[in-house]
Amino acid sequence: MARPKPLNRRADILDAARDTFNARGFAGARMDDIARAVGISKAALYLEFPSKNALFQALVSELIETMLPQAAPADFGDLSAELILRNFIAFMAERLTDPQMAFVPRVIIGEGANFPELAAFYHRHVIGRGLGILERIIRHGIGRGELVCADLPQATRTIVGGILLAAIWKTTFEPVGAEPIEPSAMAQAHADTLLCGLLVRKDAA
Amino acid sequence: MARPKPLNRRADILDAARDTFNARGFAGARMDDIARAVGISKAALYLEFPSKNALFQALVSELIETMLPQAAPADFGDLSAELILRNFIAFMAERLTDPQMAFVPRVIIGEGANFPELAAFYHRHVIGRGLGILERIIRHGIGRGELVCADLPQATRTIVGGILLAAIWKTTFEPVGAEPIEPSAMAQAHADTLLCGLLVRKDAA
Amino acid sequence: MARPKPLNRRADILDAARDTFNARGFAGARMDDIARAVGISKAALYLEFPSKNALFQALVSELIETMLPQAAPADFGDLSAELILRNFIAFMAERLTDPQMAFVPRVIIGEGANFPELAAFYHRHVIGRGLGILERIIRHGIGRGELVCADLPQATRTIVGGILLAAIWKTTFEPVGAEPIEPSAMAQAHADTLLCGLLVRKDAA
Amino acid sequence: MARPKPLNRRADILDAARDTFNARGFAGARMDDIARAVGISKAALYLEFPSKNALFQALVSELIETMLPQAAPADFGDLSAELILRNFIAFMAERLTDPQMAFVPRVIIGEGANFPELAAFYHRHVIGRGLGILERIIRHGIGRGELVCADLPQATRTIVGGILLAAIWKTTFEPVGAEPIEPSAMAQAHADTLLCGLLVRKDAA
């Protein structure tokens, strides 16, 4: 047999690693499982990645790099900030609750303290960039006289926090009996609350 | 050796357990370490708690039981829902970012998938009760004509999500260089956004 | 409260020990279990018996001492050896398959290698005396012209072996589906085979 | 280290396991000891057998499968039942008192109650088949007018019981001072008693 295209080897490993980390977390995932899922030997894994840590970091990098650029348009033009924000929230909610991605925040949060480089990497490349996009969106809305915001950095965390909680809910609590969340409905309700607030509005809106 | 005051034994263990889980997560924490930190034998640990799981759950219980009752008054009486909610948010933000508590969500989120009883316990005793209090607060506000809310369960998650993100931020990202968060300021800004929303209000508010 | 008659203490312990050894074997029986069954502390056990071994030996002794003297009359007088032997077999079959005694051979056989004193004790006090009685019975029969036997020691083992197998059958194999044995029927058939042999007899008997 | 011929690995483990179970029983045998006896690490043991139980069962299976088929001819033809029976007894006595096999009944009897699958397996594959062969032999003798037997199942247990007792004697009581048994002499005496009975025969035999 011709050896099956070694070019895909790395991608195959990352796929299997994603599934395994997703199912069992970082510490719980066994290199054995990943190797078996790819159909190669454990030792072959170590030819491609020098350690479990390195494999995990490569995987997270890869996933992030393909996700973030799609979260919001590069140039907002004349678009309503509300619309851009609603789309951002819907997109992130969809992605973070996607079984393929869900393990990422879970593992970062759970084992970030044990793997500082991981936390740093994630902070710089994911949190930092994600919140940066949100700041730009809100500034865009303020500039258009559409939004108000007294504390920009905290507002971005308020927005992201709800999405993150939904992702955690889905992967951690639904399997043990929590009421299921539907991402798009959740995204809409989240956006409604964030945009309109909970206080009764006396204006026409 | 003289037996050291047995009344503190259980509390000493819980203290040491808290520090150890805090430093190494659930799977990473060794019963040996906890025992050594208390200054007793591993077997003595098993006299007080039948398993690592039980020890962790007892610890979380203890922390939660002393925290939740203070988060909101048992009877809201004539109090403004806004006030109650602001106090709840401020209190929870303060507590969850306290280094003594911070490990709890981190461990649950990170390792909940591997230890379903842990996740189930936390969901029932912490999440469930916390969100329950929030629902009661919002219902109280709606009853008073003070608040509106189309999707109650999701609104509670929007509120909690921001607080949770702040806790994670403090323990996971600040150590690797993230801009520090001040809990009370964060709580106020979070409450402002949630109550008033981001959209410009045309009413007098 | 008056302390409950300490005279029964030792007997209560032996009772509980018998039940526990019966249910879990020697290694499997925990001193904790025995103490709890008596309703005393583990330490109180050690006031009465210096070790698990000693407790087991005392128990076996007690059981044996009350059993053996009844197995055969001290003086055979003019009794038919066949009758004495049939009675002995019936008595032993009854006793060894009694749930109260059944654990004894099981434990001796199973763990005798690990506890040589146990095996030695049992060999001296039970096997030795039991086989001694059998030898006396057969000698009595030979003296009367009633029995023949070329190899006395082996004949006694042939007799005891069948009884022992029945005891083992009852406690080890019946619980996993073996056809049940009725001790008195088994004793009769065993005696018939031993006395008459399997070969067709051409004499009038 | 050079890897020692992997083909023998499994057999080497079984050999060491046999010795260890022989010396210490099932519960008493430590995987560490077995591994050290083979000259491999404990972990290597678990590559070949998933658990201590599995190792034990594999060992017993192996020993039984090589033993039973040799105990009696498949077709008795015109052979005297007495001859077949004497051969069966001699063969089994030889095998069961062989130090290599002796631990099997000992462990089954002693620890069968704690490991029901083990007892069930042994009952079905060893006891059942062994007694089946004996029944066939006796039926053969009855058909030839050579033997009589009123209670077939019990007669088989009478036969096997003596052999079993000899095996137990050799491994449990000889080490603590019992008079040694010589298997072939024992087998002959056992067969004599079983065939001719203890009662004086008045016929010419």
Added chain:
DNA sequence: TATGAATGAGATTTCATTCAT
């Protein structure tokens, strides 16, 4: 390049036994 085989270093949990009170 690829792997089967091997392992070192633990981890949790158990229990007979002791001893201060």
Added chain:
DNA sequence: CATGAATGAAATCTCATTCAT
């Protein structure tokens, strides 16, 4: 007498990582 509390010493099983081939 009685005990609650304590422990040392094991025992089974796991897994990331290595290396001869």
